[in-house]
Amino acid sequence: MNYFGLLAQSFAVLLALLLAPLLKGWVDLWRAWLQNRSAPSLLQPYRVLHKLFWKESVVADAASPLFRLAPYAVFGCMLLACAIVPTLSTDLPFAPVADAIALAGLFALARVFMSLAAMDIGTAFGSLGARREMLLGFLAEPALLMVLFNASLITGSTSLATIVETLGHQQFAIHPSLAVAGVAFTLVWLAENARIPVDNPATHLELTMIHEALLLEYSGRHLALMEWAASLKMFAYACIGVALFFPWGVAQAQSPAGMLPALPVLLFKLALGGVALALIETFSAKMRLFRVPEFLATAFLLAVIGLLVHALLGS
Numbered sequence: 112m113n114y115f116g117l118l119a120q121s122f123a124v125l126l127a128l129l130l131a132p133l134l135k136g137w138v139d140l141w142r143a144w145l146q147n148r149s150a151p152s153l154l155q156p157y158r159v160l161h162k163l164f165w166k167e168s169v170v171a172d173a174a175s176p177l178f179r180l181a182p183y184a185v186f187g188c189m190l191l192a193c194a195i196v197p198t199l200s201t202d203l204p205f206a207p208v209a210d211a212i213a214l215a216g217l218f219a220l221a222r223v224f225m226s227l228a229a230m231d232i233g234t235a236f237g238s239l240g241a242r243r244e245m246l247l248g249f250l251a252e253p254a255l256l257m258v259l260f261n262a263s264l265i266t267g268s269t270s271l272a273t274i275v276e277t278l279g280h281q282q283f284a285i286h287p288s289l290a291v292a293g294v295a296f297t298l299v300w301l302a303e304n305a306r307i308p309v310d311n312p313a314t315h316l317e318l319t320m321i322h323e324a325l326l327l328e329y330s331g332r333h334l335a336l337m338e339w340a341a342s343l344k345m346f347a348y349a350c351i352g353v354a355l356f357f358p359w360g361v362a363q364a365q366s367p368a369g370m371l372p373a374l375p376v377l378l379f380k381l382a383l384g385g386v387a388l389a390l391i392e393t394f395s396a397k398m399r400l401f402r403v404p405e406f407l408a409t410a411f412l413l414a415v416i417g418l419l420v421h422a423l424l425g426s
Contacts, residue, residue, distance in 0.1 A: 115200075115202060116200075116202045116203060116204050117204060119199060119200040119202055119203060119362075119370065120194060120203050120204050120205060122199065122370070123193070123194060123197075123198050123199060123200075123203070124190060124193065124194050126198065126199070126374075127190065127193035127194070127198075127343060127346055127347070127350075128190070128343075130346060130378075130381070131193075131339070131342035131343045131345065131346035132156035132157050132160060132339065132342045133153070133154075133156070133157075134342065134345060134346050134349060134381055134385055135156045135341075135342045135345060136151070136152070136153045136154060136155055136156045136157075137153060137381075137382065137385040138345075138385045138388050138389050139151055139155070139156075140153055141385060141386050141389035141390075142389040142392055142393060144389075145389055145390065145393040146393055156338075156342060159335075159338065160335050160338065160339055163330075163331060163332065163334050163335035163338070164331075164332050164335045166330065166331040166332075167330075167331050168329075168330055168331030168332050168333050168334075169330045169331065170333075171232050171328060173231075173232060173233060174231060174232060174328075175231050177224075177227055177228060177231055178228050178231045178232065178328075179333070180224075181224045181225060181227065181228035182228075182329065182332075182333045182334075182336035182337050182340070183336065184220075184221070184224045185221045185224050185225055185336070185337060185340045186336045186337075186339060186340040186343070188217045188218070188220050188221035188224075188340075189217075189221060189340040189341075189343035189344050189347060190340075190343060191209075191217055192214055192217045192218065192343070192344070192347045193343055193346060193347045193350065195209045195213065195214050195217075195271065196214070196271055196347055196350040196351055196354055197271055197272045197275045197354055197361055198350050198353075198354075198361070198373075198377055199361065199362060199370050199373045199374060199377060200361065200362040200370055200373065201272040201273075201275050201276045201361060201362070202272075202362075203272055206270055206271070206272035206273075207270070210268075210269040210270045210271065211256070211259035211260075211262075211263060211269045211270070211271060211274075212256070212259075212269060214259075214271070214351075215252055215255055215256050215259070218248075218252065218255075218303070218344070219248060219252055221340070221344075222244060222245070222248045225241075225244065225325050225337075226240075226241035226244050226245050226325070227241075228325075229241040229244075229324065229325040229328070232328050234327070234328065236324045236327050237324065237325065237327065237328060239324055240320065240321055240322070240323070240324025240325040240327075241324075241325065243321045243324070243400070244321060244322070244325060246403075246404070247302055247303070247309070247321065247403065247407070250302075250403075250404055250407035250408065250411070251299050251302050251303050251407055251410070253411055254295055254298070254299050254407060254410040254411040254414050255296075255299050255303075257292075257295070257411060257414030257415055257417070257418065258292045258295050258296045258299065258355070258414045258417075259355075260414075260418060261288050261289060261291075261292040261414065261417045261418055261421060262274045262278070262289065262292070262355050264288075264418065264421050265277070265278070265286060265288070265289070265421065266278060271351070271354055274354065274355065274358070275354050275358040275361050278355075278358045279358035279359050279360070279361055286421075287417075287420050287424060288417040288418065288420040288421035288424070289355070289356060289417070290417075291413055291414075291416050291417035291420060292355075292413070292414055292417040293352075293355075293356050294410075294413050295409075295410040295411070295413035295414040295417065296351075296352055296355070296356070296410075296414075297352075297391075298406060298407065298409065298410035298413070299348075299407070299410050300348045300349075300352065300388075301388075301391065302403070302406065302407055302410075303344070303348060304341070304344060304345045304348060305321055305322035305323075305341075306388065306391075306392055307391075307392040307395050307396075307397055308392075308395040308396060308397055308398045308406070309321075309398065309403055309406060310322055310397075311397055322341070325337075326338075346381075349381055349384050349385075350381075352384065353377070353380045353381070353384070357380055359376075360372070360373055360376030360377070360380075361373055361376075361377075
């Protein structure tokens with residue numbers, strides 16, 4: 112039995128649980144600084160989760176068991192997605208059976224649960240948010256798959272562990288297809304995590320909100336799980352970007368000593384990614400909802416262009 116693989120997998124899951132709220136707090140902190148506002152505490156997301164877990168969950172009389180099950184299903188999907196992405200080591204027991212396609216499937220499954228739960232109560236805001244969320248998923252998931260396929264064509268595998276091993280431990284080379292795919296991935300990252308210019312996570316205006324509309328009927332521990340799952344999703348996307356475009360520093364399989372220096376490297380990458388996300392949100396304006404399909408269509412076309420560049424140039 113590969114005890115190091117089990118250790119690396121368990122530590123990666125624990126790291127995702129601990130760092131996901133911290134990454135959200137880091138982005139909010141830099142966003143406030145860049146906008147010349149009083150910044151919240153870096154630990155504010157942890158305080159919010161603690162407060163929500165100690166509050167009583169209020170559920171509508173018309174709620175079905177699906178409404179109560181959805182937070183646990185969404186949280187489990189996001190946690191499993193974080194376990195699939197190699198962050199500290201490529202020696203992961205889940206790697207042989209969970210590749211890039213399974214990763215996209217987990218995001219889709221979580222979206223379906225959230226949308227069904229939002230419509231379960233029958234409120235107007237929930238149905239509105241569910242329709243918008245499914246529209247975003249219909250456009251964002253193909254773009255994400257095309258981005259992942261760019262890396263899989265270079266490495267010959269759809270396994271993220273194999274992609275990181277191939278790209279991170281080969282001679283340094285600039286792949287034009289990955290450069291184009293990186294822009295597409297950034298657009299998908301913004302849309303999938305309800306960030307500006309697609310959505311504003313700090314608003315409750317019914318004409319613009321998408322993610323918040325899905326959570327209006329939740330409270331207590333159910334809302335805490337949903338918020339924690341949203342942080343895990345942001346963390347998973349950040350780790351996907353690091354794995355695809357900055358794979359250096361991840362420990363090789365069967366190398367326990369490599370996990371120690373891999374941790375500060377990962378923290379450094381995530382910190383830079385959080386600052387970049389805050390910069391993008393600061394210098395962008397919230398677009399109209401009717402422009403979002405064009406935004407995600409651009410991401411899909413850029414990812415396809417990356418595939419064509421690889422087919423023509425072989426890199």
